[in-house]
Amino acid sequence: MKALIIFxxxxxSFCAKAQDNIxxxxxxxxxxxxxxxxxxxxxxxxxINFIDVKGSYSEKESKSYKKHHQSYxxxxxxxxxxxxxxxxxxxxSWNGKMxxxxxxxxxxxxxxxxxxxxxxxxxxxQVFYVNLKLLKGFYNLAVAFEVTKLSEENYTIEYSxxxxxxxxxxxxxxxxxxxxxxxxxxxxxxxxxxxxxxDLLLYPYVHELAINExxxxxxxxxx
Numbered sequence: 001m002k003a004l005i006i007f008x009x010x011x012x013s014f015c016a017k018a019q020d021n022i023x024x025x026x027x028x029x030x031x032x033x034x035x036x037x038x039x040x041x042x043x044x045x046x047x048i049n050f051i052d053v054k055g056s057y058s059e060k061e062s063k064s065y066k067k068h069h070q071s072y073x074x075x076x077x078x079x080x081x082x083x084x085x086x087x088x089x090x091x092x093s094w095n096g097k098m099x100x101x102x103x104x105x106x107x108x109x110x111x112x113x114x115x116x117x118x119x120x121x122x123x124x125x126q127v128f129y130v131n132l133k134l135l136k137g138f139y140n141l142a143v144a145f146e147v148t149k150l151s152e153e154n155y156t157i158e159y160s161x162x163x164x165x166x167x168x169x170x171x172x173x174x175x176x177x178x179x180x181x182x183x184x185x186x187x188x189x190x191x192x193x194x195x196x197x198x199d200l201l202l203y204p205y206v207h208e209l210a211i212n213e214x215x216x217x218x219x220x221x222x223x
Contacts, residue, residue, distance in 0.1 A: 055160025
């Protein structure tokens with residue numbers, strides 16, 4: 001009888017977890033209205049199951065994207081930096097004056113994580129919902145990124161902007177060792193939107209502020 005009860009408990013737990021989808025996201029756990037609005041637009045567009053959340057980058061349109069590049073030097077060995085970038089909670093890396101972590105969904109685990117939840121490390125298929133605070137909070141913008149590649153061999157992490165946001169494209173970070181044993185991170189971005197003016201004048205400035213804060217947060221979190 002005890003074994004049967006345990007069996008049903010495990011089965012119920014598995015089924016409950018398997019039912020997680022966009023509709024299961026608890027807005028009370030998310031502090032930022034724009035992030036909630038982004039998720040609600042996904043629901044309106046019939047994006048319900050986590051697997052339906054898609055990256056926006058298209059290789060066929062590669063020539064249509066604008067390019068951005070920024071590099072960072074971290075005075076730590078590459079193995080240590082790689083481990084930090086893979087294991088730091090998004091509640092730390094995507095959280096500061098400008099970046100605000102909303103929630104995370106995992107396609108692999110079919111689960112949802114919030115600000116105070118434990119983080120088991122980066123995996124392909126994780127989607128981060130982030131609020132961008134602009135003009136000291138006068139204007140806010142929600143973005144979502146999907147982890148599309150993790151290569152320990154090449155020390156590369158790649159994110160694609162998720163469909164439904166202002167920007168389409170992808171970002172990727174590649175780490176290399178310097179002769180003195182430090183780590184250089186090259187952060188590349190391919191991007192475009194429906195506005196040429198935004199892409200030429202606004203995006204590069206805002207994007208650079210955002211990734212500067214992201215890498216600064218990483219550095220502070222792993223000192």
